[in-house]
Structures are given as C-alpha cells and as structure tokens.
Amino acid sequence: MRSTMASMKTPLFLFLLCVLQCAVCRDVTLPTGPFYRVAGFPLSVPCVVSGYEGPRTQEFEWFLYRDNAGGRQMGVVSTRDKGFPYTPFQARVRNGEVRVERDSGDAVRLVIQRLRAEDQGKYECYTPSTDSVYQGNYSGSITVKVIPDTLLISFTRSLTGQPVPEGAELTLTCSSSIQSEQLTHLSIMFGKRGGAEAPGSGAGGGEVSTVREIISIDNLLGIVPGRSYKKRYDDGEITLEKRNGVGGQDVYLMKMRAVQPDDTGSYFCEASQWIRDPDRSWQKIAQRTLDIGNLTVQQIAETLSVTSSPRGEVTLQIGSPLILTCEVLGLPPEVNSGLLVQWMKRGSVSSDDVGSGGVEVEVARLSTDGVVSWGDDLSRASGGSMEKVAEGRYSLKLFSARPSDTGVYRCVVSVYAGRSSPGPSTAATLTQKSEGVTVNLKTKDVLVSAAALLPRGPLLKRGSTITLICNATVTTTGPAQVQVQWLRWPIPAPVLNRGQGSAAAVAPSEPPVKKLTQVAALLHNGVADIYVNGSEISIDRLSAVSYRLRVHAATMEDQGMYVCHAEAWGQDPHGGWYNTGVRAESNAVTVYLYARAADLLLIPLVIGVSSALFVGIVIIATVTCCFMKRLARQRAQK
Numbered sequence: 144m145r146s147t148m149a150s151m152k153t154p155l156f157l158f159l160l161c162v163l164q165c166a167v168c169r170d171v172t173l174p175t176g177p178f179y180r181v182a183g184f185p186l187s188v189p190c191v192v193s194g195y196e197g198p199r200t201q202e203f204e205w206f207l208y209r210d211n212a213g214g215r216q217m218g219v220v221s222t223r224d225k226g227f228p229y230t231p232f233q234a235r236v237r238n239g240e241v242r243v244e245r246d247s248g249d250a251v252r253l254v255i256q257r258l259r260a261e262d263q264g265k266y267e268c269y270t271p272s273t274d275s276v277y278q279g280n281y282s283g284s285i286t287v288k289v290i291p292d293t294l295l296i297s298f299t300r301s302l303t304g305q306p307v308p309e310g311a312e313l314t315l316t317c318s319s320s321i322q323s324e325q326l327t328h329l330s331i332m333f334g335k336r337g338g339a340e341a342p343g344s345g346a347g348g349g350e351v352s353t354v355r356e357i358i359s360i361d362n363l364l365g366i367v368p369g370r371s372y373k374k375r376y377d378d379g380e381i382t383l384e385k386r387n388g389v390g391g392q393d394v395y396l397m398k399m400r401a402v403q404p405d406d407t408g409s410y411f412c413e414a415s416q417w418i419r420d421p422d423r424s425w426q427k428i429a430q431r432t433l434d435i436g437n438l439t440v441q442q443i444a445e446t447l448s449v450t451s452s453p454r455g456e457v458t459l460q461i462g463s464p465l466i467l468t469c470e471v472l473g474l475p476p477e478v479n480s481g482l483l484v485q486w487m488k489r490g491s492v493s494s495d496d497v498g499s500g501g502v503e504v505e506v507a508r509l510s511t512d513g514v515v516s517w518g519d520d521l522s523r524a525s526g527g528s529m530e531k532v533a534e535g536r537y538s539l540k541l542f543s544a545r546p547s548d549t550g551v552y553r554c555v556v557s558v559y560a561g562r563s564s565p566g567p568s569t570a571a572t573l574t575q576k577s578e579g580v581t582v583n584l585k586t587k588d589v590l591v592s593a594a595a596l597l598p599r600g601p602l603l604k605r606g607s608t609i610t611l612i613c614n615a616t617v618t619t620t621g622p623a624q625v626q627v628q629w630l631r632w633p634i635p636a637p638v639l640n641r642g643q644g645s646a647a648a649v650a651p652s653e654p655p656v657k658k659l660t661q662v663a664a665l666l667h668n669g670v671a672d673i674y675v676n677g678s679e680i681s682i683d684r685l686s687a688v689s690y691r692l693r694v695h696a697a698t699m700e701d702q703g704m705y706v707c708h709a710e711a712w713g714q715d716p717h718g719g720w721y722n723t724g725v726r727a728e729s730n731a732v733t734v735y736l737y738a739r740a741a742d743l744l745l746i747p748l749v750i751g752v753s754s755a756l757f758v759g760i761v762i763i764a765t766v767t768c769c770f771m772k773r774l775a776r777q778r779a780q781k
Contacts, residue, residue: 168279169195171270175421177286179325181429184292186255188285190268193249197273200248204271208284209264216267222251223271231261263289293322294329294429295392296414302436308475309443310560310572313399315435317412320392327428328417331395332359333383334369337408355408358383358397362417362425375399378569401478401561402440403572410435443560443573446473451554451577458583462715465541467580469554472535481511481559483571484537486529489579490550506552507539511565520547526719545721546586551579586723590618591625593709595729604737609694613707613729616688622714624667627690629682631660631703634733662705665690667712667720697736704731 172191180186192201204227205219220236221227222243228236235241240256255262269282296319307313321329335355356369358381366383368376375381380400388394399406416429452468459465467486474480489503505518507529517524527541541548557571565571593615603609617623661674663682671682679695694701707729712720 169193169270169272169274169281170279171268171281171283173268173283173285175285177288178420179288179290179418179428180258181292181294181416182258182260182289184258184429186258186262186287187252188266188268188287189246189250189252190283191250192270194279195249195270195273196275198248201273202271203243203251204269205243205253206267206269207262207264208267209261212264219266220253258289260289260291263287290323290325292429293320294414294416294431295320296412296431296433297392298412298433298435299394302410302438304437304439306439306441307402308441308478308560309404310401310478310480310562311475312561313402313406313438315397315410315412317395317397317414317433317435318388318392319395319412319414319431320390321416321429322391323416325418328362328425329393330360330362330415330417331383331385332413332415333357333395333397333410334413335406335408335410357381360385360395362415378566402438404440404442407438407440409437443474443558444575446475447556447558447573447575448472449554449556449575449577451552451580453580454578456581456583458585459544460585461546461587461713461721462543462717462719465539465544465548465582467539467552467554468532469537469539469556469577470535471537471556474535474558478561479563480561480572481563481565483511483557483559484509484529485555485557486539487553487555487576488548488550489553503553509537511559511563543715543717543719543721544582544584545715546584546724547722549582549584551581553577553579587619587621587713589623589711589713589723589725591709591711591725591727592616593627593707593727593729595705595707595732597732597734602737603697603734605697605699607697607736609692609697609701609734611692611705611707611732611734612685613690613692613709614688615690615707615709615727615729617709617711619711619713619723624712624714624720625688625690626664626667626710626712627682628664628708628710629662629692630706630708631662631701632706632731633658633703634735635704660703662694663692667710699736702734702736704733706731 170193172193174189178186178188190203190205192203195201202221202223204221204224206216207219208214208216217229217231218227219229219232220241220243222245228241232241235255242254242256243251244254245251253266253268265284265286267282267284272281296317298318299316302315315333317331317333319329319331321327334357337353337355355371357372358366358368358376360383361367364385366376368381372381381398382400383395383397386394386396395412411432411434413430413432415427417425418428420426448471450470450472452470457465469484469486471482471484485508486506487503488506506520507515507517507523507527509515509529509531513531515529517527523541526543527539529537529539532538537554539552554577555574556576557574559565559569560572562569593613596612596614598610598612600610601607611629613627613629615625615627617625663674663680664672665682665684666672669684673680673682678698678701681693681695683691685691690707692705708726709729710726711723713723714720
C-alpha cells in the first residue's frame with residue numbers, strides 16, 4: 144500500500160511543478176488580427192511581454208514576413224541593435240518613419256508613419272531571452288493588410304475673406320466619399336483655427352493657435368457638437384445635415400444661424416475613415432483636412448448708432464402733446480435682426496434736479512414682435528402711443544403732458560443680431576442708449592394747506608364712532624380738486640400716559656413712520672378707497688374744503704395718531720385731470736378710547752367671585768379636617 148501511494152505522489156508532484164512553471168513562463172502578446180490599414184497613413188501595433196525574468200526593461204525585435212517572400216523573414220527594427228533593419232527599412236528607420244515607441248519597460252508599439260503597399264504581411268514581435276530557463280513563447284505575430292487610399296474630400300464654395308456682419312448666416316459645405324472592399328465608415332468634422340491668448344501667459348505671453356471642433360457626424364452617424372458650441376447647438380443656432388451628392392460623394396452642410404465675433408478664424412473640414420478591428424474597437428485608418436477659408440466678423444458695435452430727437456431740452460405747456468423720436472442707424476441690411484426699443488425716464492416734477500433726480504424707469508417698450516407695453520403708469524396706455532413709423536425710426540407720443548412727465552428721456556435699443564424672434568432667455572447682442580432729452584413743463588403756482596381736528600363731543604369709548612375732519616384748501620388758477628388720504632400711527636408712550644385726561648390732543652407732525660397704516664382716501668374723482676379691512680370706515684366730503692372720516696364701532700386697534708394728507712390735482716386744456724405734485728400734511732390728532740362702565744365693573748366682579756370661592760374652599764377643608772381628627776380620637780378611646 145505504501146509503495147502504491149509513493150508511486151502516485153511522484154506524478155502529482157511533477158504535474159504541479161509543470162503548472163507552476165507554466166504560470167510564470169514568458170508570454171508575448173499582440174492584438175488579434177488581421178489589421179486593415181490604409182496606404183499612406185500610420186500603422187501602430189502594440190506588443191507586450193509578461194512572465195519574464197531579468198530586468199524590467201526588455202528588448203524587442205520586429206520582423207516582417209511578406210506575402211510574396213516565400214516565408215523569408217525581414218528585419219524591420221530593434222530596440223537594441225541599430226544595424227538590425229534590412230535594406231528596405233534602413234532609411235525609413237533612420238529618418239524615424241519606422242520606429243519603436245515604448246509605453247513601458249515591457250510594452251512597446253511598432254509605428255510606421257506612412258504605410259506602403261509592400262508593408263503588407265505578417266509582423267512578428269520577438270523578445271530575446273533574459274530568463275534562467277528557456278520556457279514559454281518568445282514571440283507573437285499579427286497579419287497586416289494594406290488597402291488603397293480612396294478617401295476623397297472637396298468643397299463647393301470657399302470663404303472669400305471679406306468681412307461678414309455680426310448676426311449673418313454662415314453656410315459651409317464639404318463633400319467626401321470612400322470606395323473600399325472592406326466595411327469602413329466615414330466621419331465629417333467642421334472646425335476652426337483662431338488666435339487666442341494662452342491661459343496664464345501673463346504680460347509676457349503671446350498668442351497661440353487654437354483649434355476648435357464646431358460640429359461633426361461621427362463614424363456611427365451621430366451628431367456631436369464641439370464643447371464650446373454645445374449651447375448654440377442646443378438652441379438650434381448650429382446645424383449639420385447630410386445630403387446625397389453627385390458621383391457617389393455625400394454632401395455635408397453646416398449652418399451657423401448668427402455668427403458672433405468669436406467666430407472669426409480659419410475654417411476647415413476634416414474627413415476620417417474608420418474600421419472595426421477584430422477586438423470590436425473602432426480605429427481611424429485615414430484622415431484628410433481641407434481648408435475652406437478665413438472668416439472675419441464685423442461687430443455691430445462698430446457701426447450702430449442710436450439718436451433721439453428733439454435734442455437737448457424741450458419745454459411744454461401742461462396738456463400739450465409730447466412727441467419723441469428714436470432713430471437706429473448702422474444695422475447691416477442683409478442681417479434680419481430683432482430690435483427691442485425702450486423709452487426710459489429719469490427724474491420727475493418733485494425732483495430738485497430734473498436731470499439726476501429719482502431712478503430711471505421704463506415708460507414704454509416695443510418688443511421684437513411688435514407688441515407695445517407700458518411701464519408702471521398703466522394709465523398712459525390710453526393717453527399715449529409707441530410705434531414704428533419707418534425703418535429704423537420709432538416714436539413715443541404722450542397726448543397730454545403732465546407734471547409727472549418731466550425728466551430726462553433716453554431711447555434704449557437692444558439688438559438681437561440674426562434673431563428676428565429671440566426667446567425670452569436669449570441675451571441681446573448689444574444694447575445702446577441715446578443721448579438724453581430733457582422735458583420741462585410750465586406749471587401753475589399751486590398752494591395747498593391741510594388741518595385736521597376732532598369735533599368736541601362725549602368721551603370716546605370702545606364701540607363709539609370716531610369722527611375726524613380734514614379742512615383742505617387749494618389756491619391756484621383754473622379748476623382744481625383735492626385728493627385726501629388719512630393715515631394712522633400708534634400712540635407714543637408719553638402721549639398714551641397723558642391721554643387719561645383728554646380724548647384728543649395735537650401732537651407733533653412727525654410721528655414714528657415705521658408703523659404707518661393707511662386708513663382711507665377720497666380720490667380727486669370722488670371715489671373712496673378703504674384700506675383697513677377690520678373696521679367699519681366711511682369717508683365723504685362735507686363741503687368744498689371739508690372732508691370727514693368716520694370709524695364706526697371703534698376697537699382698541701383704531702386708537703392712534705391720525706394725519707390728513709391733501710394733494711392738489713389740476714385740469715389740462717383737454718379736460719383731463721393730472722397730479723400737480725403739490726401736497727400738504729396736516730397736524731396729527733391723537734384718538735384715545737376710554738374703557739366702558741361695564742368693562743370697569745367686570746374686574747371687581749371677577750376678583751370678588753374668585754376670592755369667595757377660595758375662602759369657601761379653605762373653610763370646607765378646615766372643617767372636614769377637624770371632624771376627621773375628632774372621629775379618629777373617639778374610635779381610639781373605644
């Protein structure tokens with residue numbers, strides 16, 4: 144039995160030793176062939192060695208077995224012997240056309256820069272031994288097929304180099320075809336070369352040539368925009384389409400909807416031929432580039448001008464029509480651009496300096512699709528117009544000028560070059576303002592006064608009706624009306640403490656404005672506006688100069704300091720009413736609400752009932768406690 148087991152261990156040991164040796168033996172690996180490559184274009188074949196002994200940097204030798212050489216090998220190039228190449232390759236190795244490039248110490252690739260028809264055959268990669276024992280494989284081979292170059296590329300129209308206006312449409316065409324017995328694919332790319340400042344070049348940096356891929360059709364017929372052009376492609380401003388051409392050549396058409404200054408540069412078309420290797424990867428085997436020409440984009444900012452008329456200063460009577468004209472010049476006629484025209488105004492009648500007072504606000508605008516909209520003063524929609532009177536000329540008309548129309552007017556034009564109907568998120572190509580036109584109005588002398596009072600009567604209590612009177616007068620020539628507004632502030636603490644002695648008092652005219660509450664207003668046309676919803680309020684006109692505010696069923700929230708604002712309105716020659724901008728503020732009247740008798744009796748009643756309940760509970764508890772103690776003593780004696 145022991146001899147049998149010993150005889151079985153010997154073959155098993157030999158088998159394991161063989162497996163271990165094979166696991167660490169030398170192995171030379173090349174890609175699976177064959178490779179189909181195009182004459183005149185590069186060939187790159189990788190070769191990797193593993194499982195070796197010795198230095199990490201291994202040597203490599205490449206041999207070629209031509210199809211018509213009868214199996215004879217030909218030395219191509221070696222990493223250790225400069226005299227290794229055979230005569231057909233010696234000159235090509237010396238000038239670097241044929242070379243070995245190292246990826247690492249044990250991985251290289253054979254590179255033939257310009258493949259020739261006679262380079263077809265089987266290539267062998269051999270690694271001289273550095274192992275202590277000769278085992279494994281020391282070479283690998285791959286077949287390379289050289290196919291003729293049939294890639295053609297052309298264009299139908301080149302760029303002339305003449306300046307193209309910003310916003311114009313650019314169309315480039317490129318034709319290409321391949322005729323191959325192998326299944327190959329074609330890709331087309333449009334690109335641009337231009338000068339750009341090198342990042343981080345600083346003051347001493349120059350200019351470097353940059354190549355940008357605009358858009359392409361890849362080898363799988365997918366549209367791929369360049370990284371710098373992706374947004375424009377997503378917005379539909381750059382397109383690429385394939386059309387059937389004559390003579391078997393396909394025509395590729397690239398369109399730029401609106402060129403930009405950054406589009407200045409030299410344009411080219413690049414056609415590439417692709418093949419799928421046995422490892423299922425796509426390889427570029429041929430490529431041709433065709434220069435289409437140079438493009439120079441002329442910026443609109445260099446030619447655009449926006450002017451407004453009349454120029455300088457305009458002085459009008461109130462009620463006279465105000466007509467302003469905006470003229471836009473310098474837009475290229477061949478470019479269909481959208482224009483957004485706005486009239487802006489800075490300053491008002493209440494400003495001390497008309498030219499600089501207030502903020503700039505929009506009066507009206509004419510959108511790119513011809514729609515007119517008005518700014519904050521919506522009443523101007525019926526009292527004015529804005530329109531395009533001719534090509535490049537836009538007018539603003541205010542039929543009856545008011546004091547609030549004074550200020551400095553500017554025409555603001557936003558140009559959307561090449562985009563007649565831009566989207567809401569589309570940025571304007573350029574925005575330019577005209578010089579300011581100062582509009583002044585001859586106004587009448589207006590004097591307004593206002594006085595507020597609380598009529599004498601019984602003390603005001605919660606639930607009473609508060610009545611306030613505002614006496615407002617206007618001194619001027621011609622018809623006039625007064626617009627009255629009541630406002631309320633909380634009672635300051637010192638006044639509130641003194642209010643126990645009187646129901647109303649005259650307070651300073653500058654109460655704290657941080658807690659302002661609008662109560663009600665009587666407009667110049669007789670319409671009443673009530674702003675406080677929690678109270679029953681009415682406002683009316685008692686006489687030509689007297690206005691009354693009543694707060695019914697007053698609550699504690701209605702007490703405070705009341706002020707009357709009076710504003711003068713005049714009438715223009717056309718019968719329309721306008722705000723003169725003259726106003727007056729009355730004195731402040733303090734309204735304090737006293738507690739009612741029922742409210743005063745409620746507190747003692749609540750305190751008395753609560754005290755009686757407490758005393759009763761204490762008495763009951765004391766009697767109960769004493770009775771229980773006495774009962775306990777009697778039981779103990781028994």
